[in-house]
Amino acid sequence: MSPKKIIGILAWREGKRFGEPEYLRRLVHAGHLLGAEIFVFSHQDVFASEKKIRGFVPKESGGWESSWFAWPQIVIDRYRRRVPEYMKLRHSGLFDFANSPFSKKWRVTQLLAKDARVKRWIPETYVYAPATLKTMLVKHPILYVKPGNGTGGKSILKVAERGSKYQLSGRDKNYARKTASLSDPEEVGKWVKRWVNEQRIRDGNFLLQQGLDLELVPDRVTDVRLLIQKDKKGEWRVTGCAVRVGEKGSSTSNLHGGGKALPFHLLVSRRFGEERAQKILQECHHMAHQVAMVLEEHFGRMMEFGLDIGVDVQGKTWLIEVNPKPGREVFQQMGALDLYAEAICRPVQYACYLIEEKTKRLTKEVELSSRRRR
Ligand SMILES: Nc1ncnc2c1ncn2[C@@H]1O[C@H](COP(=O)(O)OP(=O)(O)O)[C@@H](O)[C@H]1O
Numbered sequence: 001m002s003p004k005k006i007i008g009i010l011a012w013r014e015g016k017r018f019g020e021p022e023y024l025r026r027l028v029h030a031g032h033l034l035g036a037e038i039f040v041f042s043h044q045d046v047f048a049s050e051k052k053i054r055g056f057v058p059k060e061s062g063g064w065e066s067s068w069f070a071w072p073q074i075v076i077d078r079y080r081r082r083v084p085e086y087m088k089l090r091h092s093g094l095f096d097f098a099n100s101p102f103s104k105k106w107r108v109t110q111l112l113a114k115d116a117r118v119k120r121w122i123p124e125t126y127v128y129a130p131a132t133l134k135t136m137l138v139k140h141p142i143l144y145v146k147p148g149n150g151t152g153g154k155s156i157l158k159v160a161e162r163g164s165k166y167q168l169s170g171r172d173k174n175y176a177r178k179t180a181s182l183s184d185p186e187e188v189g190k191w192v193k194r195w196v197n198e199q200r201i202r203d204g205n206f207l208l209q210q211g212l213d214l215e216l217v218p219d220r221v222t223d224v225r226l227l228i229q230k231d232k233k234g235e236w237r238v239t240g241c242a243v244r245v246g247e248k249g250s251s252t253s254n255l256h257g258g259g260k261a262l263p264f265h266l267l268v269s270r271r272f273g274e275e276r277a278q279k280i281l282q283e284c285h286h287m288a289h290q291v292a293m294v295l296e297e298h299f300g301r302m303m304e305f306g307l308d309i310g311v312d313v314q315g316k317t318w319l320i321e322v323n324p325k326p327g328r329e330v331f332q333q334m335g336a337l338d339l340y341a342e343a344i345c346r347p348v349q350y351a352c353y354l355i356e357e358k359t360k361r362l363t364k365e366v367e368l369s370s371r372r373r374r
């Protein structure tokens with residue numbers, strides 16, 4: 001029997017409180033079913049000079065128990081806070097990570113907008129500057145102002161031209177709704193300037209992005225969340241997708257901001273017909289594969305991406321955002337429990353695949369060097 005594969009999951013913790021306890025619990029469980037030794041750890045659990053690592057596994061009765069583990073052969077990075085201790089560990093070279101570090105929204109958008117394979121899906125985007133806002137307001141009937149380092153639909157403002165007015169609707173840092181109706185572009189300029197100053201996340205910048213008309217349902221922003229993951233053979237595969245429907249009047253569709261997940265076909269087929277919906281879905285898949293390929297060429301080995309895709313009222317497909325550590329709640333929320341289970345299983349299967357490949361490589365190297373010695 002081959003020895004157990006050892007997989008670590010790097011995540012944020014404080015005491016026995018973890019960032020995403022339910023997901024981590026399920027990951028560990030999936031690993032056990034695959035026969036792996038698997039545990040969650042955080043930056044404070046690594047004792048590099050002694051090659052010791054403290055790991056946590058969920059208890060049947062709830063909660064977590066810790067013990068010492070052997071050094072992991074592969075680590076899945078699920079740390080979702082950019083604290084200095086994590087950044088240091090991430091770049092220490094101590095572990096072999098399944099997924100490479102990724103960049104902020106602005107750099108990723110810039111990179112994709114320049115690549116001939118994917119640029120047709122990227123909305124026009126610039127770093128916020130008052131003068132750029134003016135020209136973008138003239139050019140696009142809808143405009144989005146969003147933080148270049150944001151997540152979860154926070155600090156996002158939509159500016160839409162309606163008749164002789166500009167309707168502004170935003171979600172601030174606490175998801176609170178903020179709205180205004182202004183008639184003068186100068187006023188809009190001032191309002192946005194204030195937004196940028198008040199809603200800035202740490203020292204981040206803001207982006208101005210061509211807004212897409214995503215009201216597949218009147219007065220609601222709807223978009224597609226697609227999950228693409230590496231499978232047990234190390235190949236990219238679309239696990240599934242869902243449509244997220246935002247709250248009435250909200251500028252975003254994010255689940256944390258009250259959005260609801262529905263099956264793709266329910267909404268897209270109803271709007272565009274079966275045949276067209278199938279084509280749109282194919283394009284989403286094609287986009288996901290191309291984007292994963294381009295990003296992996298740039299950032300190094302990756303494991304999964306959650307894509308926010310806009311399908312506008314004309315049926316044109318756009319890429320809004322790429323998430324390197326995506327949630328899976330859309331599948332759970334729309335009742336696709338098989339997809340939800342698969343989405344949790346795949347990272348662990350991929351980690352097992354990486355360990356097998358590594359073991360094969362090492363065995364080959366040992367054989368070669370012993371042959372040379374003979
Ligand atoms: N350019 C845009 N056009 C239309 N809707 C957008 C645009 N940018 C963002 N949104 C809406 O806001 C949501 C959040 O934006 P996103 O860029 O994904 O930021 P976050 O990282 O906070 O999720 C999107 O899922 C979408 O519903």
Ligand SMILES: [Mg+2]
Nearest residue numbers: 152153308321
């Ligand atoms: Mg998003």
